[in-house]
Amino acid sequence: MPDLDELLNQVEAASDEIVALEVALVQIPSINTGVMPTGDETPVCEYARDWLAREGIEADILERAPNRGNLIARLDGRSGNAGLVFMSHTDVVPVEDESKWRFPPFSATIADGRIHGRGAFDCKGLLTAQLVAMAVLRRNGVELQDGLVLASGADEEHGGRYGFGWLAQEHRDAITAPCAINEGGGTPIYSGGALTYVLGVGEKGRLQVEIQIKGASAHASVPWRGENALLSAGQALQRIEAYQPELDTSASLFDYLSTFAIEHQVSPANIDQVIQETEKTNPSVASLMRGLSRMTITPTMVRGGIKSNVVPESVQVTCDVRILPHQDEAYVRRELERVLEEVPGVGIEIDYMAVPSSSPFETDLAERIKTAAARALDRENIQWVPAISTGFTDSRFMRPLGVTTYGFAGSHPDDDPAHNRVHGTDESIGIKSLVNSAKCMLALAYDLLAVK
Numbered sequence: 001m002p003d004l005d006e007l008l009n010q011v012e013a014a015s016d017e018i019v020a021l022e023v024a025l026v027q028i029p030s031i032n033t034g035v036m037p038t039g040d041e042t043p044v045c046e047y048a049r050d051w052l053a054r055e056g057i058e059a060d061i062l063e064r065a066p067n068r069g070n071l072i073a074r075l076d077g078r079s080g081n082a083g084l085v086f087m088s089h090t091d092v093v094p095v096e097d098e099s100k101w102r103f104p105p106f107s108a109t110i111a112d113g114r115i116h117g118r119g120a121f122d123c124k125g126l127l128t129a130q131l132v133a134m135a136v137l138r139r140n141g142v143e144l145q146d147g148l149v150l151a152s153g154a155d156e157e158h159g160g161r162y163g164f165g166w167l168a169q170e171h172r173d174a175i176t177a178p179c180a181i182n183e184g185g186g187t188p189i190y191s192g193g194a195l196t197y198v199l200g201v202g203e204k205g206r207l208q209v210e211i212q213i214k215g216a217s218a219h220a221s222v223p224w225r226g227e228n229a230l231l232s233a234g235q236a237l238q239r240i241e242a243y244q245p246e247l248d249t250s251a252s253l254f255d256y257l258s259t260f261a262i263e264h265q266v267s268p269a270n271i272d273q274v275i276q277e278t279e280k281t282n283p284s285v286a287s288l289m290r291g292l293s294r295m296t297i298t299p300t301m302v303r304g305g306i307k308s309n310v311v312p313e314s315v316q317v318t319c320d321v322r323i324l325p326h327q328d329e330a331y332v333r334r335e336l337e338r339v340l341e342e343v344p345g346v347g348i349e350i351d352y353m354a355v356p357s358s359s360p361f362e363t364d365l366a367e368r369i370k371t372a373a374a375r376a377l378d379r380e381n382i383q384w385v386p387a388i389s390t391g392f393t394d395s396r397f398m399r400p401l402g403v404t405t406y407g408f409a410g411s412h413p414d415d416d417p418a419h420n421r422v423h424g425t426d427e428s429i430g431i432k433s434l435v436n437s438a439k440c441m442l443a444l445a446y447d448l449l450a451v452k
């Protein structure tokens with residue numbers, strides 16, 4: 001049986017094949033608008049299933065609703081139990097304005113050492129890396145003690161009701177193992193010349209808040225006879241903009257700031273000042289500290305009015321709210337009621353989409369991920385910090401099942417994470433990151449599962 005170095009060399013030699021697989025997956029537009037029918041994840045699953053079949057690996061596609069496939073593939077081990085789950089998702093967020101993109105968003109154009117397209121980074125890159133890692137294990141006949149599961153879910157971008165949320169309820173056995181690795185971490189950060197990786201140990205929760213603002217309609221030529229809900233909405237938005245969230249520095253990241261040469265003992269009293277100082281030298285760390293020290297309330301959509309000459313009687317403002325692990329729905333409601341107290345005609349509806357979750361940082365799996373990354377990069381001097389992600393991922397469905405789950409995509413340190421533009425215009429992934437990610441996945445699975 002070849003050793004790990006030989007397997008990692010095979011991944012490096014398969015770069016063109018890895019790029020071709022990623023390009024093919026990005027070219028399938030599995031856009032999830034959040035409103036059914038949407039997603040169209042099944043064609044992505046079918047492509048991956050057929051690709052795996054050519055490697056002699058069987059996979060199933062499980063659908064809660066038509067065309068909303070979840071891909072589950074398996075390499076069995078001697079014990080009959082699964083030891084590790086490779087997680088990813090097959091849906092992508094919509095494209096807001098295609099004309100602003102440098103390349104058409106589903107062209108998967110290769111330029112500047114990167115593959116450009118919606119979903120290139122989030123999350124088809126990780127899916128590609130995991131498919132290749134699985135195939136290389138199989139090609140070399142690597143015998144496993146515990147099995148490897150690859151699970152790529154639908155609907156991650158809209159709450160997972162057709163994906164991991166459903167799998168965790170209805171197909172728990174198919175996706176459960178002691179350990180899982182998913183998106184939501186693995187960002188390389190350079191600080192003072194040293195390489196630091198962020199390991200995703202948890203995530204903030206997300207709530208979608210609908211603020212209903214009621215007024216009274218009238219003809220727009222005599223506006224004083226009505227109550228203009230749009231003007232009240234303006235007041236509401238100003239108050240949200242001025243909102244000062246409670247500051248908190250209890251997240252584990254704040255215990256590791258010396259890794260970034262930040263020697264302050266941070267507290268709610270000085271955190272904003274430390275962020276401001278760090279902003280100049282290390283904007284990505286500053287942004288991380290900002291996200292992990294407060295709840296955010298972000299207005300994202302507004303709907304209202306029926307005609308240009310009618311005073312609107314109803315306006316709806318949608319907000320995206322991200323909470324810290326110790327905050328909950330009741331806290332959000334109290335805060336919003338206080339902020340909007342003096343705005344007339346306000347009602348608040350909350351859809352609690354994702355609870356915050358976290359895994360401990362000191363585990364065997366964390367150590368093995370560090371080892372895998374060191375092997376993949378052939379580099380020893382890597383520092384690690386635990387971070388709660390500001391976004392949420394499907395990991396939150398796994399942690400309550402007792403699965404230790406980390407976010408680690410294994411991006412290459414030569415690729416600037418600022419270019420990934422996840423959910424934005426010109427999303428892309430560096431080819432070096434794609435290959436390194438496949439190496440990390442392979443090294444982790446080999447270390448954790450292979451019969452030695």
Ligand SMILES: [Zn+2]
Nearest residue numbers: 122123156183
């Ligand atoms: Zn994602």
